[in-house]
Amino acid sequence: MIENKLVFRPPIHSDLPAIATLLTAAGFDNDSADRLGTAFDGLKTFSVVALRANRLAGVLLATFNGWHVFASHLAVEPSARGGGIGKLMITALIRQAATAGAKGLIVDSRLSAVGFFQKLDFRLPGAVFLIRDIQLDR
Numbered sequence: 001m002i003e004n005k006l007v008f009r010p011p012i013h014s015d016l017p018a019i020a021t022l023l024t025a026a027g028f029d030n031d032s033a034d035r036l037g038t039a040f041d042g043l044k045t046f047s048v049v050a051l052r053a054n055r056l057a058g059v060l061l062a063t064f065n066g067w068h069v070f071a072s073h074l075a076v077e078p079s080a081r082g083g084g085i086g087k088l089m090i091t092a093l094i095r096q097a098a099t100a101g102a103k104g105l106i107v108d109s110r111l112s113a114v115g116f117f118q119k120l121d122f123r124l125p126g127a128v129f130l131i132r133d134i135q136l137d138r
């Protein structure tokens with residue numbers, strides 16, 4: 001059915017409010033709208049949105065540093081989960097990363113989603129993920 005057809009494409013600026021709403025509902029920061037606006041130029045090439053009937057059904061944020069594509073902030077609209085949209089967004093990103101000559105795709109995953117990525121052939125590389133928190137001046 002045409003109205004159920006999924007479309008995958010890079011985000012455009014007018015998608016940002018819906019992306020922010022979806023990310024916040026999925027438990028990401030509730031200042032997502034501001035952060036997306038600031039980072040949009042760096043995100044727009046490799047990120048993926050999934051649309052059904054022109055409505056946002058999923059988002060996957062990603063960037064490329066010339067070697068690896070880095071993905072984070074993956075969310076599928078709750079009523080659409082389990083229907084393959086997450087897997088299809090990863091597949092679309094892998095295709096785009098291959099076209100760009102990337103060596104691999106690195107994901108920053110919640111513990112609860114590690115099984116999802118392992119189903120898609122991601123491996124644990126034996127490296128650790130370190131973070132230096134930034135204290136904002138007040």
Ligand SMILES: CC(C)(COP(=O)(O)OP(=O)(O)OC[C@H]1O[C@@H](n2cnc3c(N)ncnc32)[C@H](O)[C@@H]1OP(=O)(O)O)[C@@H](O)C(=O)NCCC(=O)NCCS
Nearest residue numbers: 026074075076081082083084085086087110112113115116
């Ligand atoms: C994790 C998430 C993106 C998965 O998207 P989805 O569209 O529901 O996943 P898919 O339907 O494409 O699932 C693909 C496969 O992974 C499995 N899977 C999905 N979520 C899983 C999870 N959390 N753990 C283990 N396996 C999972 C599915 O059962 C399916 O397996 P199958 O191919 O054998 O049928 C979605 O559940 C979500 O938005 N969660 C909240 C936000 C989140 O946790 N994001 C990821 C961390 S950044």
